[in-house]
Amino acid sequence: MLVGRHVLAGSVVLAMLAAGSLFVGVIDLKPSDLWQQTGALNLLLVSRAPRTIAVIITGAALAICGAILQMLVRNRFVEPMTAGTGQGAALGILLVTLFLPEASLLVKMAVAACTALASSVGFLMIVRRLPPTQPLLVPLVGMVYGGVIGAGVTFVAYQADLLQYIDVWMNGEFSGVLQGRYELLWLAAAVALLSYFAADQFAIVGMGRTASINLGLNYTQVVLIGLVALSIVTALTVVTVGMIPFVGLVVPNIISRFYGDNLRSTLPVTALTGAVFVLCSDILGRLLRYPFEIPVGTVFGVIGTGIFLWLLYAPKRHVS
Template identity: 50%
Template sequence: MRPTPALAVALAAMMLVSMTIGAASVDLVHAFGDPRTMLVLLESRLPRTLAVALTGAALAVAGVLIQALVRNRFVGPDTAGTAEGAALGLLAITILWPASPLWLRMVAASVSAMATTALFIAIIRRLPVREVMLVPIAGLVLSGVLGSVVTFIGWQTDLMQYIGTWLFSGEFSGVISGRYELLWIAGGAAVLAWFAADRFAIIGLGDQVATGLGLGTRAVLRLGLAVVAVVTAMVVTTVGMIPFVGLVVPNIVARIMGDNLRRTLPVVALSGAVLVMACDLAGRLVIHPYEVPAGLILGVVGSVLFLWLLYRRPRHG
C-alpha cells in the first residue's frame, strides 16, 4: 500500500478514536440524537482532534523547510530559536499592551520568530562548511540564550505561568471551540510550502547552484522564514511548543522516500499528524480519565527516534 493512503487511513482512524476518549462518555453512533453528546463533540472533542492533526502536520512541514534553508538534517523549529523567538514576541506584546487583540499577538509572535530564525541562519552562514555538527549546536545555544532572556523577563514581570504554557506545556487539554482556530493559519502556511516545494528543494542544494539555475534565493529564503515563523508562532500561541516533530519526521520520511519535496511533503504532513495524534491518545489513556501532556510523551518518543536516526544507515544517500 502506498504511504499516503495508508497514513490517511491511520490518521482518520485515530481521529475517530480521539473523538470518543475523555472524561465524558461519547457514543458516535447515536450522537446526532443526543444534544448533550453533540455539544461535547462540537465544542471540545472535534476542536481538540483538529488541533492535534493541524499541529503535527504544520510542525513537520516547518521542519522540512528549515532543514532545507540551513542545509542540515539536525535542525528543527524547536532547536533553532524559533519557538523562543515567538515566545519573546508574545511576552513583549503582553507587557507593552496587555489588552492587545489576538491578531496583534499573532503578528508579534510571527515577526519575532522570523527575526530569531533569520539570526540563526546568519550565524550558521559564518560557520565552517564542513563542521556539520556545529549547526545544531549553534541552534541549541541560541535557543538557550533566548530562553534565558524570556525566563528572566517573565520572572521580573510575574509572567512565568504564561511562559510555561508557551514553551513547555505542549498539551491540548485546554483546546475548545474558539481557542484553536489560529492553527488553521499554520495549516494554510504548510499548504503554501507545497506550492513552492521545488524552489525549497533547489535552495537546499546551495546558493551557488540555486543562483546558477536562475532561482532568486532571497525571495525563497524569505518565504521559507515566513512559513516557519507563522507555523511556530501559531502553535506556541495555541498549545505551546511540541518537541521533536519538525526534527525526526522529515528525517524518517527522507530516509524512506528520498528528497523529492514535491512528492514527500504530503507524506511528511500526514506522518507528523499521525505521530502527534498517537502521542496525544497515549497521554489521554495512560492514566485515564486524567492526562499526560502530549509534549511529554513526544519528548520520550522523539528522543528514541532521534537516537535511532543517528545510528541507522539511511536508505537514500
C-alpha cells in the first residue's frame, strides 16, 4: 500500500517536471505561445517533447537495468555504465564506424548490443571467480574492466582520428534529441517493461546459483535473459544519447534501502525515481549556465556522488 502511494506521488512529481521541461531551453517558450505563435507548437513537437520523452525513458530504463545487474552479480555497488556494458556498447559503435560507416542507426544498435552483451558476459565470468567474502572487489574489478575497454576504445579512436566522434557517445547529453532521432528508445522502454514480468526470477537469482537451482529455477536461462535485456537497453542508450553513469548505481540502492529487494513491488518505484532524477539533472543542466548546457551525465555524476556518499553513511531504513 505504501509503495503504491509513493508510485502515485512519484508520478505526479514526474508529470510536473515533464511539463516544466517542455518550456525550458534556449528559445523562450511559454504555454500561451502554443496558440499565439505558429512556430511554437512545431518547436514543442519536434524538439522539446521528444527530448523530455527520451530523458524519462533513459532514466527509467537505466535504473531498472542497474537493479537487475545488481541481482545477477549479487552486489549493490555495480551498474551497467561502470562495469563494462556501456564501454562495450561504445566499442560496438566504434567498430561500425570503422568498418561500416554508412550503416543505419538500427545496425549500429545491433552491433553495439552484441558487443555490450559480450562485455557483460566477460564481467560476469570474472566476478564468479572473486572471493564472496570480499564484496568490494566486485565494483573495483568492474571499474578496472570497464576502464580497460574504454581505454582501448579511446586509443583506437585516437589512431583513426575519431576521438571527437567517440566522445559524443562517452558523455551523455540530450541536446541532439529531435523528432526522428530518439524513437529507438521506445524499444528500450519495451525491454525494461518486459523485464518486470521476470522480476521474481531475477530476485531468486540474487539468492545465488545453488539456492536458485534448488528452488527449481533455470539459473542459466534467467541470467542470459537479464544480460540480453541489459545489453539492449545499454546499447540503445549509448547510441541515442551517450553514456550516463551512476543512474543504475544510485537509484536501485535508494529504493533497496527504503523498500527492500522485492523487485516485483520495487521496480515501478525504481523506474519512476530514475526518470525523476535524470529529468531533474537535465533541467538543471539547461539552467545552470543558461543559455549554454551542461551534459546531463556530468550533472548527474555530481548529484549521484553526493547521494551515494549519503547512502554509505546514513543509517539504513526499511519500509515494509
